[in-house]
Amino acid sequence: MNIVILGAGQAAASLAAKLRGIGHDGGITIIGEEAAFPYQRPPLSKAYLLGDMPLERLTLRADDWWQEQGITMLTGTRATRIDRIAGHIETTAGPVPYDQLALTLGAVPHRLPGQIGGDLGRVHTLRNLDDIAQLRPDLQAGRRLVVIGGGYIGLEAAAVARKLGLDVTLVEAAPRILGRVAAPETADMIRELHRAHGVDIIEGASVNRLLGADRVTSIELADGRSLPADLVVLGIGIAPETGLAADAGLVVDNGIACNARGQTSDPAIWAAGDCASFPWRGQRIRLESVGNAIDMAELVADNMLGAARDYDPKPWFWSDQYDAKLQIAGLNAGYDRTVSRPGEGAQSGSVWYYAQDRLIAVDALNDARAYMVGKRLIEAGRSPDPARVGDPSTPVKELL
Structure with a gap:
């Protein structure tokens, strides 16, 4: 089986590595518009822009790794059309046939x-x-x-x-x-x-x-x-890259619409990462994060080979600003109450989000302990008493 991955970012790299890791020995081709091999994007606006991270640390895999794994890299190549009938992608390097196609196209800035x-x-x-x-x-x-x-x-x-x-x-x-x-x-x-x-x-x-x-x-x-x-x-936001999918007749809804297994309206085409939307807890969402790009891509790789697993993400995010780190667990959509908790140092603290008494998210600034405790509670489906959360005399570990 020949698998083609269109888009060459974090999700593409994770999907290809997972496919090889679980035993796919057929063809894998990654098509990307940029000349560079897949690299991390979050450091672009942080350490890399500041000059604290060299390019070789930005790349996700050494250049020779792709050849060792038998993965064909078509960098500097633009896809112009997905021909679902013929089962190939028209590109500036010529047609690329596929048996299954994964769209990891990312997003474009406004x-x-x-x-x-x-x-x-x-x-x-x-x-x-x-x-x-x-x-x-x-x-x-x-x-x-x-x-x-x-x-x-x-x-x-x-x-x-x-x-x-x-x-x-x-x-x-x-x-x-x-x-x-x-x-x-x-x-x-x-x-x-x-x-x-x-x-x-x-x-x-x-x-x-x-x-x-x-x-x-x-x-x-x-x-x-x-x-x-x-x-x-x-910094006025991004939009999922859906043009090729829409032109090919795939359903688009806040991104390339997938089912719970990452499959689009065409059973031979899948999507993952920033460009993909999926059902989650009664709503259709799209997550813009490294964690989602990796986890959804690996799930799609499993399902391409027949695993038939549903995606149930555990969202987490982070942002580095100056010497401060903001860590976020969960999704705060639909919250009706917040509880603030002071941190242990200057310019530190956490905000805990509740929806009908259920803890759904935590923002923690320079407060790794609150982040880890909140993340564990959310993933376990447990909700501490908001009064205890907001009481600085209650050690944060006791909330577990």
Whole structure:
């Protein structure tokens, strides 16, 4: 059986390695648009952008590993069409036949439209190695950076820029940072962290347009304010890469729609990672995380070979900003109550999310112990008394 994996990120690498690990001895081909072999993406906006991680540590496998495993790597190759009838993918390197196909296409960052200045020079996104190569020369001490978007990518970019000596202003259109992904209490901790490092955070302010001749020189806000800018980083979210799937007639619903086993509306085509949505606890979700990319890809590999297992993820996430680490367990969607708990050091603490008295998620800033305890409780389906959670005199381990 010839298996083709379209997309060459974390999910692709995990899927291919799992296939070989569980005994698939047929063909495996990975097709990716970038010239590089599969590499980690989270460090791009953190250690790699800062210069603390070399490229060789970013890559997921040594280059010769792929050849040793008999995995064909078609890098620098763009897929143009999935022909489900013929069972092949049309690419810039010619047609690639498949018996089973896995779509691990990832996601693409949102950009500002050209008519409001989104195509000016020194306006950057952070998604791949080329993005970092273009941004790094512009990150010079003393320059004025405006980050548009107060999600994790924007906040991580702001932290790196401050470490490198830039003047940083972050603009968030919503009433507060982290509005879609975290409770106000978590946002308060992160806002305080950034302001302590000199970032000017402007919330509830949308961007009207970017101004400049060939490159950006200022940002005009909708309320009329003008912010000088030598460069801009966009952190305004990502969209799942669904174009090829939609053109091929596959069902798309908040990503490439899969069943609980990772199978799309075509039984010969599967999906995993950022591009894939799946049913989970009565809802259809899509997870943007390394953990999901690995776990879902490995499940798909098992199911391609007949395991018939359903996907039941245990979500976890993290974000590094300055010397602080925010760790997240569970999904907070649908919470109706939060409980805050102080940590043991400065700029540390945790926020515990409940839905109808059930613990569903924990955010922990510089508080690894609270994160681990919360994660174990969520995965075990156990919910400690919120009053005990919020009582700093109760040792966090006793919550178990």
